[in-house]
Amino acid sequence: MQSLFPIEIDSAEAMKAFGAKLSNQLSSGDILALIGDLGAGKTHLTQGIAEALGRTDAVTSPTFSLVNEYTDCSPELIHFDWYRMDSPEELLAIGWEDYLDRDAILVIEWPDRFPEMIPPASHCIHIEHTPTGRHLSYALA
Template sequence: MKRFGAQIANHLCPGDIVALVGDLGAGKTHISQGICAALGHQGEVTSPTFALVNEYTDSTPPIMHFDLYRMENAQELLDIGWEDYLERDAILIVEWADRFPELIPEGTHCIHIEHLPQGRRLSYDKV
């Protein structure tokens, strides 16, 4: 999953959004780790489940890493400045993006991760 994330990173530009959708333990954070490492982040990458967003400003471009799992409604995402983050010259990675699809803008790179008995299936589409 980390290798896949690194491959994705090669195709991302400032302003891009990566929506990660999958069950608990599917590999969303591992994909995030691969993206962050490939873009130059040197530190640890953990799912911001309780912090809601982690900012990695040592990468090029900066990365804003969101986890929507614990949010109850879309207003909570707006309250932490979602619209301001969309205006930044950064890459946004959003775990559990399917929680509030109405706030995910057009042009978002969506990666769906599905558990299978023999591994995982990844699918990609652009919203």
């Protein structure tokens, strides 16, 4: 995965296309932590991943639902948004530990809210606004 980074993305469609490319590097049990400001493109990246994994219906940010499960993807994709959560206890209350045991890819928006809840060896993508689009970099948790 490291070989895909750093990369400059100049549009929402390019972000989705990069998500599709990124999906080839992911497998069941992987955790992808997406770190970036509002409007950085976290959901667009997730949409590209989901579409490449077989999702045909809409993929939306789980800002209010906190988690969206896409069981029609192969492997399954579980998409979290921690933005509206107030504590790690709230994350545990929605079953975070159970999700970690699922045979799925977990994608987390706003993981920097509770970095202590991100397991070691999770894939972290930092998305930064630039004058011409977005700059994406990669690190392991």
